[in-house]
Amino acid sequence: MDMNKYELTFFCVAVLLRRQGVSNVGALQMSNSPELRHRGGGDADAVPIQDPKQVVSSDDEEMPTEEKLEGLSKILPQSTDRLGSVLDSWLESLPDRWRNWIVRGIFTIFMIGFFSFVVNRGAFWLMVLVLVIQLKCFNEIIGIGLVVYRGFDLPWFRTLSWYFLFTSNYFFFGEGLIDYWSIVLRKDEFLGFMITYHRLISFTLYIGGFVWFVLSLRKGFYMRQFSLFAWTHVSLLLIVTQSFMIVQNILQGLIWFLVPVSMIICCDIMSYVFGFFFGKTPLIKLSPKKTWEGFIGGAFSTVVFGLLLSYALVRNPFFICPIENYNEAGQNCTFPLAFVDVDYTVPRPFSAFYKALKREPVVHLPPFILHSVIMALFASIIGPFGGFFASGFKRAFKIKDFGDIIPGHGGLMDRFDCQLLMGTFMNIYIQTFIRVPNWNRLVQQILWLPVDDQLNIYTHLKDQLERSGVIAAV
Amino acid sequence: MDMNKYELTFFCVAVLLRRQGVSNVGALQMSNSPELRHRGGGDADAVPIQDPKQVVSSDDEEMPTEEKLEGLSKILPQSTDRLGSVLDSWLESLPDRWRNWIVRGIFTIFMIGFFSFVVNRGAFWLMVLVLVIQLKCFNEIIGIGLVVYRGFDLPWFRTLSWYFLFTSNYFFFGEGLIDYWSIVLRKDEFLGFMITYHRLISFTLYIGGFVWFVLSLRKGFYMRQFSLFAWTHVSLLLIVTQSFMIVQNILQGLIWFLVPVSMIICCDIMSYVFGFFFGKTPLIKLSPKKTWEGFIGGAFSTVVFGLLLSYALVRNPFFICPIENYNEAGQNCTFPLAFVDVDYTVPRPFSAFYKALKREPVVHLPPFILHSVIMALFASIIGPFGGFFASGFKRAFKIKDFGDIIPGHGGLMDRFDCQLLMGTFMNIYIQTFIRVPNWNRLVQQILWLPVDDQLNIYTHLKDQLERSGVIAAV
Numbered sequence: 011m012d013m014n015k016y017e018l019t020f021f022c023v024a025v026l027l028r029r030q031g032v033s034n035v036g037a038l039q040m041s042n043s044p045e046l047r048h049r050g051g052g053d054a055d056a057v058p059i060q061d062p063k064q065v066v067s068s069d070d071e072e073m074p075t076e077e078k079l080e081g082l083s084k085i086l087p088q089s090t091d092r093l094g095s096v097l098d099s100w101l102e103s104l105p106d107r108w109r110n111w112i113v114r115g116i117f118t119i120f121m122i123g124f125f126s127f128v129v130n131r132g133a134f135w136l137m138v139l140v141l142v143i144q145l146k147c148f149n150e151i152i153g154i155g156l157v158v159y160r161g162f163d164l165p166w167f168r169t170l171s172w173y174f175l176f177t178s179n180y181f182f183f184g185e186g187l188i189d190y191w192s193i194v195l196r197k198d199e200f201l202g203f204m205i206t207y208h209r210l211i212s213f214t215l216y217i218g219g220f221v222w223f224v225l226s227l228r229k230g231f232y233m234r235q236f237s238l239f240a241w242t243h244v245s246l247l248l249i250v251t252q253s254f255m256i257v258q259n260i261l262q263g264l265i266w267f268l269v270p271v272s273m274i275i276c277c278d279i280m281s282y283v284f285g286f287f288f289g290k291t292p293l294i295k296l297s298p299k300k301t302w303e304g305f306i307g308g309a310f311s312t313v314v315f316g317l318l319l320s321y322a323l324v325r326n327p328f329f330i331c332p333i334e335n336y337n338e339a340g341q342n343c344t345f346p347l348a349f350v351d352v353d354y355t356v357p358r359p360f361s362a363f364y365k366a367l368k369r370e371p372v373v374h375l376p377p378f379i380l381h382s383v384i385m386a387l388f389a390s391i392i393g394p395f396g397g398f399f400a401s402g403f404k405r406a407f408k409i410k411d412f413g414d415i416i417p418g419h420g421g422l423m424d425r426f427d428c429q430l431l432m433g434t435f436m437n438i439y440i441q442t443f444i445r446v447p448n449w450n451r452l453v454q455q456i457l458w459l460p461v462d463d464q465l466n467i468y469t470h471l472k473d474q475l476e477r478s479g480v481i482a483a484v
Numbered sequence: 485m486d487m488n489k490y491e492l493t494f495f496c497v498a499v500l501l502r503r504q505g506v507s508n509v510g511a512l513q514m515s516n517s518p519e520l521r522h523r524g525g526g527d528a529d530a531v532p533i534q535d536p537k538q539v540v541s542s543d544d545e546e547m548p549t550e551e552k553l554e555g556l557s558k559i560l561p562q563s564t565d566r567l568g569s570v571l572d573s574w575l576e577s578l579p580d581r582w583r584n585w586i587v588r589g590i591f592t593i594f595m596i597g598f599f600s601f602v603v604n605r606g607a608f609w610l611m612v613l614v615l616v617i618q619l620k621c622f623n624e625i626i627g628i629g630l631v632v633y634r635g636f637d638l639p640w641f642r643t644l645s646w647y648f649l650f651t652s653n654y655f656f657f658g659e660g661l662i663d664y665w666s667i668v669l670r671k672d673e674f675l676g677f678m679i680t681y682h683r684l685i686s687f688t689l690y691i692g693g694f695v696w697f698v699l700s701l702r703k704g705f706y707m708r709q710f711s712l713f714a715w716t717h718v719s720l721l722l723i724v725t726q727s728f729m730i731v732q733n734i735l736q737g738l739i740w741f742l743v744p745v746s747m748i749i750c751c752d753i754m755s756y757v758f759g760f761f762f763g764k765t766p767l768i769k770l771s772p773k774k775t776w777e778g779f780i781g782g783a784f785s786t787v788v789f790g791l792l793l794s795y796a797l798v799r800n801p802f803f804i805c806p807i808e809n810y811n812e813a814g815q816n817c818t819f820p821l822a823f824v825d826v827d828y829t830v831p832r833p834f835s836a837f838y839k840a841l842k843r844e845p846v847v848h849l850p851p852f853i854l855h856s857v858i859m860a861l862f863a864s865i866i867g868p869f870g871g872f873f874a875s876g877f878k879r880a881f882k883i884k885d886f887g888d889i890i891p892g893h894g895g896l897m898d899r900f901d902c903q904l905l906m907g908t909f910m911n912i913y914i915q916t917f918i919r920v921p922n923w924n925r926l927v928q929q930i931l932w933l934p935v936d937d938q939l940n941i942y943t944h945l946k947d948q949l950e951r952s953g954v955i956a957a958v
């Protein structure tokens with residue numbers, strides 16, 4: 011790897027994290043602190059509880075009320091259609107609706123371009139991108155939690171959530187690495203230790219955070235501290251597990267990442283396009299902009315797009331080789347079964363067409379093409395529910411967008427909401443239908459056992475193979 | 485298994501679930517409904533968002549405010565010291581402090597008795613008990629959530645949380661069963677299907693709940709619906725994963741369940757006793773009743789108790805045999821390594837004592853005795869943080885107890901708060917230090933592969949064993 015790649019990535023990371031909203035936080039802190047000061051003082055010492063009726067009545071805090079939530083969209087960075095002085099003056103001459111179209115369009119193309127560029131760099135940089143997106147999404151969600159529960163003065167909260175993010179990433183990515191490279195990694199003494207004790211280390215880290223949280227509990231903040239504890243954990247559940255699954259999919263071969271992600275993007279865009287031009291019948295009250303026309307048009311386009319994309323990629327070793335077998339020089343591997351042609355008999359109504367042409371009603375296809383139809387259906391039917399969920403969430407906390415990082419679109423979470431369930435689906439789909447147990451890995455596992463057990467396995471296996479006539483009995 | 489066992493268990497379940505608090509829920513619904521009726525009406529149709537400033541302003545809901553939380557302890561069932569008319573009249577003649585002691589004491593003894601009885605029945609009934617406790621704890625936590633967020637009129641909420649509870653149990657216990665009994669279960673065609681597609685089925689079930697939640701979102705309830713969604717998921721995270729780990733520990737041998745659980749109980753009781761008699765220095769502001777004297781006394785007692793209990797159980801096959809090898813008739817198994825005596829050299833300062841007696845400074849102990857010291861330290865140092873966490877939670881939502889099922893103690897969650905982290909710790913401890921890979925299971929895994937792969941493994945293994953001289957090369 012040359013320096014240019016590194017420089018480029020760091021540049022991109024810098025761009026992605028450009029607007030951390032530090033100034034906004036500062037502003038909020040000012041507006042909140044007098045109130046908190048007023049509350050925090052006075053009765054610092056708790057008294058033992060004796061009567062159930064006077065339980066914790068000295069506690070003086072309030073959950074967020076409606077008026078406070080109303081102010082959220084003014085405090086949190088929200089999306090704009092502004093692009094800088096030169097472009098803005100030109101855009102201002104256009105009608106509102108078109109301006110949004112153009113800004114959105116430009117940034118859609120920019121994002122797709124950037125994404126294709128990273129995919130071209132290969133699996134490693136893609137995984138880095140997934141991680142960066144994970145960080146930014148977490149940052150956006152935690153930022154909203156902080157504003158909703160006026161958490162800027164809560165002791166340790168922001169540090170604690172990042173600590174939990176680190177801990178859960180350490181756990182999940184460690185598990186993934188161990189699963190894939192344990193044989194290589196064990197050779198190193200230090201890494202061997204980290205692998206053997208991985209779960210214990212992760213748990214100890216988590217316990218550390220848990221104890222830290224309990225010790226950071228302060229009278230007058232309890233309710234908000236617990237709410238934000240839950241908020242952090244649900245965010246971790248949604249974001250860290252998700253990105254972990256996506257990284258695992260990448261390791262199975264780039265195509266398992268690229269096709270589903272592109273399908274969601276296609277579904278997003280085409281629903282928008284169909285909805286924009288033909289949208290009439292409202293789909294769901296939650297997202298009043300969504301229409302049945304957009305939903306159906308999106309689903310149809312996604313299936314067609316998925317078939318075309320799969321067809322284009324399905325013979326390219328760069329996309330289909332699992333990373334463990336990936337040979338950077340030759341870019342070659344034994345094609346996994348999902349990419350080897352199979353004869354499928356065309357079923358009844360369609361076979362008539364073949365008979366008319368006097369041809370055998372059989373098609374030769376790699377199974378992946380059929381898988382891609384199922385993926386497209388999931389992406390276009392269930393995927394949007396991730397989007398509805400995010401819409402509902404935004405309405406619940408009275409914000410328009412998760413952030414303002416992508417002009418015309420909003421925050422990263424606004425763009426990745428429909429990807430929410432897709433990564434997990436693909437992961438389970440691969441586990442269930444695609445991934446075959448790797449006999450090589452089983453051999454390695456056996457060789458880690460004590461010699462007695464190795465011998466036991468050998469004898470048993472020999473017996474079985476002899477009995478079934480696979481090897482000749484001596 | 486004879487009918488008596490079943491009858492008895494169902495009786496116990498009935499006793500445990502005796503007070504479901506249905507009447508309380510009824511009362512709340514009445515007190516809440518006029519308010520909700522007032523809110524629910526009016527603007528049913530959402531309007532498309534065009535201006536960020538008017539985002540969702542038509543939404544008319546409020547997060548819980550302090551005054552509403554104040555009322556919680558009046559609505560939720562809270563613990564009492566009442567035991568029924570006869571005993572009460574006798575108890576009333578005693579001073580308050582002693583009355584609590586006696587009621588608490590009676591029910592501590594009752595619980596320990598019941599627990600010992602179930603342990604004696606063996607692993608199956610213990611797992612049933614763990615499941616029943618899980619259900620009741622979940623019920624208590626969801627009940628609090630319902631009251632905090634005035635959720636009684638929320639569409640589908642209660643059904644949805646039980647659905648998610650079912651789904652996550654299905655997933656986790658399925659994984660556990662597959663891990664332990666997949667070879668046996670696969671023989672049955674239907675169960676074989678359930679095993680092969682277990683994760684896909686679980687995920688489909690979860691997706692069903694997710695879509696159901698999104699479809700149940702109603703204007704004017706958004707904020708509370710999302711809060712309760714998070715509440716449910718954190719409860720699942722805390723309770724279901726925990727009980728799953730505990731069941732796995734039971735399968736590893738009853739002792740891995742019994743010793744840690746007893747340690748927590750011992751630590752709870754002894755901290756209370758030490759605190760009651762010697763408590764002076766407050767330990768943590770969160771729980772003003774807890775003292776350093778209780779904490780240290782509890783820790784010391786727990787280590788001593790743990791050593792004694794381990795010593796008593798460590799040679800008994802009923803407690804130490806893993807369930808997979810457990811032979812109900814003979815109650816015998818090859819003792820796992822943790823229970824086979826090892827010679828330990830006594831370290832420096834203590835070895836002098838042996839030298840004075842002119843004896844070899846060596847002790848013969850099964851490693852479990854040493855493990856028990858580590859468990860006791862975890863139970864008495866980290867365990868109480870589960871309790872502090874629960875205390876903080878109760879203060880955050882202004883309740884005294886999680887329920888009223890155990891007179892003198894409160895809800896089940898009040899009694900199991902310190903067990904919160906212990907099950908996970910034991911599970912990871914067993915995985916890291918105790919459980920050895922089962923060569924028998926590896927053989928079964930190999931025999932599930934295609935014959936070609938079996939042959940590959942066989943050849944590789946043969947090569948390796950010949951090269952290392954374990955078997956003679958032909």
